[in-house]
Amino acid sequence: MPTLHWLTREKDLAASAQAPYRLLEAxxxxxxxxxxxxxxxxxxxxxxxxxxLPFYAGKVKCVYVDPPFNTGQAFEHYDDxxxxxxxxxxxxxxxxxxxxxxxxxxxxxxxxxxxELAYCTIILDEIFGRVNxxxxxxxxxxxxxxxxSINPGVVTVTNYLLIYAxxxxxxxxxxxxxxxxxxxxxxxxxxENYDANYKDWKLxxxxxxxxxxxxxxxxxxxxxxxxxxxxxxxxxxxxNAHRVVQSVSPAYNSVGQGTRNIIDLSKQHPETxxxxxxEGYSDIYLKDGKxxxxxxxxxxxxxGELVSxxxxxxxxxxxxxxxxxxxxxxxxxxxxxxxxxxxRVLSLFTEPGEVVLDSFLGSGTTAAVAHKMNRKYIGIENxxxxxxxCIPRLQRVIEGEQGGISKAVNWQGGGSFRFYRLxxxxxxxxxxxxxxxxxPALAAHIWFCEVRSPYTGTPDSPLLGIxxxxxxxxxxxxxxxxxxxxxxxxxxTPILKNLPEHDGPKVIYGEGCRFGEARLKKERIxxxxxxxxxxxx
Numbered sequence: 126m127p128t129l130h131w132l133t134r135e136k137d138l139a140a141s142a143q144a145p146y147r148l149l150e151a152x153x154x155x156x157x158x159x160x161x162x163x164x165x166x167x168x169x170x171x172x173x174x175x176x177x178l179p180f181y182a183g184k185v186k187c188v189y190v191d192p193p194f195n196t197g198q199a200f201e202h203y204d205d206x207x208x209x210x211x212x213x214x215x216x217x218x219x220x221x222x223x224x225x226x227x228x229x230x231x232x233x234x235x236x237x238x239x240x241e242l243a244y245c246t247i248i249l250d251e252i253f254g255r256v257n258x259x260x261x262x263x264x265x266x267x268x269x270x271x272x273x274s275i276n277p278g279v280v281t282v283t284n285y286l287l288i289y290a291x292x293x294x295x296x297x298x299x300x301x302x303x304x305x306x307x308x309x310x311x312x313x314x315x316x317e318n319y320d321a322n323y324k325d326w327k328l329x330x331x332x333x334x335x336x337x338x339x340x341x342x343x344x345x346x347x348x349x350x351x352x353x354x355x356x357x358x359x360x361x362x363x364x365n366a367h368r369v370v371q372s373v374s375p376a377y378n379s380v381g382q383g384t385r386n387i388i389d390l391s392k393q394h395p396e397t398x399x400x401x402x403x404e405g406y407s408d409i410y411l412k413d414g415k416x417x418x419x420x421x422x423x424x425x426x427x428x429g430e431l432v433s434x435x436x437x438x439x440x441x442x443x444x445x446x447x448x449x450x451x452x453x454x455x456x457x458x459x460x461x462x463x464x465x466x467x468x469r470v471l472s473l474f475t476e477p478g479e480v481v482l483d484s485f486l487g488s489g490t491t492a493a494v495a496h497k498m499n500r501k502y503i504g505i506e507n508x509x510x511x512x513x514x515c516i517p518r519l520q521r522v523i524e525g526e527q528g529g530i531s532k533a534v535n536w537q538g539g540g541s542f543r544f545y546r547l548x549x550x551x552x553x554x555x556x557x558x559x560x561x562x563x564x565p566a567l568a569a570h571i572w573f574c575e576v577r578s579p580y581t582g583t584p585d586s587p588l589l590g591i592x593x594x595x596x597x598x599x600x601x602x603x604x605x606x607x608x609x610x611x612x613x614x615x616x617x618t619p620i621l622k623n624l625p626e627h628d629g630p631k632v633i634y635g636e637g638c639r640f641g642e643a644r645l646k647k648e649r650i651x652x653x654x655x656x657x658x659x660x661x662x
Contacts, residue, residue: 126255129213129247137214141221144175145550148566155516156523156541160578162480163540164503165492165519167511168547170484171215174222176547177482177503179574179660185226185503186479189470189491191236191462192216212241213248219484220252226482227291230298232259232474235287236462242285253289259299262286264466265442286441286470299473303425303434304443308359309371312420316368323410324398331369335361363431366421375416387411428533437473444469452490452529461487464529467494475500489515493529496522497536516544551659558656564602567659571599571634574660588625596627600635601655616640616652634658 131137147168154161166173193212223233233253237245250258262285269280290297315334317327335358336343347354362369377385384401388411391399395413402408410417425434444465452464467490475481477499483491486504495502496519506515525531525538549561551570558567568589569580576592587604589597605613605623613620615637624633630649638645638652645652653659 126250127247128251129244131210131213133210133214137217140171140214140218141175144171144218146178146552147172147176147550148548148562148570149176149545150548150566151569152544152546154541154543155520156539158541159581161541161543162501163492163496163542164545165486165489165511165515165542166503166505166545166547167507168505169507170505171218171222172547173505174219174226174484177226178222179570180577181226181480181482181503183226183228184480185231185482186228186476187232187234187471187474188223188227188482188484189234189236189467190219190223190483190485191487192219192485194238194240209241209244213244216245217248217252220249223482223484224252224291229292230296231291232297232299233289233291234470234474235289236264236284237287238281238284242287245287249287249289253291257290257293259288259290259293260286260439262288262439262441264444265440266444266463300476302437302469302472303427304437305427305432306435308355308362308433309420309423312362312369312371312418312423314370314372315365316370319368323400326398328370331358331362334365362420363424363433366424367419369420370417372412372415372417374414375411384409388414391415428530429535437469441466441469462490464490464494464497465533467491468498468530468533471495471498471500486511486515489518492542493518493522496540496542497530497534502542512544552656556656558601564599564604567601568599571659572597575632586625588627591627591629595630595632596625598624598631598633600633614655616650621648 149164149166166176192215220233227233233249235245235249246258246261264284264286265282266284267282269282313331314328315331317329317334318325330343332346333343336346338361339346339357341349350357375384375388377388380388387399387401387409391397391411392414398410398412398417400408400410407419407422423433423435424431426432427434444463452461471481471494479500481491481495481500481502482504483502484505486492486506488510489504489506492502492504492515504515519542522536523538523540523542525536527536530536548566550559551562551567553559563584565580565584568582568584572578572580572582572589575597576590578592580589582589585604587598587600589599591597600614600616600620603613605620614635616633616635617639630651632651632653634653634655636655638654640648640650640652
């Protein structure tokens, strides 16, 4: 498979492995759920992705990233003028960690313009495998108006979404998504006597049926309805979709033998309407070799509304960016994406309750949409606007703000999220616990790794908590008062006697253990050695 080479490639390929592992330090919870799994992380996203590995490796269902496009423009919140080699190195390391975080059925969606699209495709082919490249979708986000229309040549109005599966050949299955479309005018016939036996059905022109419904002469229909003609016709078709049809010639060689037999029979008896009943599939009506297609099969529920729909294609030209600057109540010039775009991505690749990740969170759009769609989410954003933009936006979502997709998903407010900052690296260059790591930070990390819930213990007890009948202890930083090098951090008989009692299995983390296997088994202790048994690499 072809690979892409750039000036610092060898160094950049080792970046994800060499990134320090940092602890996640909880700062504050917003909302009324102290056990929320929704996370907003402030800090460099390479370190943030690395910090998530012990908790979420193989568990994220969908990753959407909208990285700097490298267009040479200087955004207010981003330095988007990045040399190609720097951009490639930055993204390669992050894509490697994203791959490790994705579940086997997970999906990566990368939003780009054409500046780095070709290069990004090559490095993603290398990281994920070309077989896992799914789609390149074109997203129309503008029009050839204003200053764009002044310059000669082709006017750019699109971006692209590059989509990869973690393992396409295993358990990757996208959802079926439909988009709203205009009425299909080929459906121009109407069953006049629908309540009769199907053999007696009679077709009349749709316009004739509408004129009869309205008490208007067919010849005067368009004149009397004027500008309302299309709207009135559309409403009539929606109301009577079960009896609005079009006749088509089926692909004779593409249907089953039973259907071919009925096609032949209908040609032999052109005045008779034949019915082929099919269990689990829609019935087939045939007359004179042609199949009657019913408009009701084109109706789909989209955003809670029954409309004419068609399967989603790779051209996304229906997501308008009107009033985008007001979405979420935050200003993020040229960098904000419409909530409807993220809604479509999450509708395609996730179900409620599954985990969504955006490591270039920007103004917080992905987190806001995931919150409204009842997905768990993790957002990583560097700089002060993680707090100044993302937190207020998510707070407004909790309060029930009605912008973006709120009405489409009937959002009423509620939910919670927790704000984190990246702490000190866990290990020094020699692989030892960083001396700057304090007991509460390591305790929170170990508790979360073991039981998948936030740490609520106190910094003065080695007992982290009891979960499912198992007690978890941490011997670190001389928590029992002995500040000698290994005193208090090594499991001995005196130390065991000083631990808070628990009549059940125990997991004890420490820097050493003086017990043999027989003693550990007798005491029902699982000992885990610091730093080797800490999930951090």
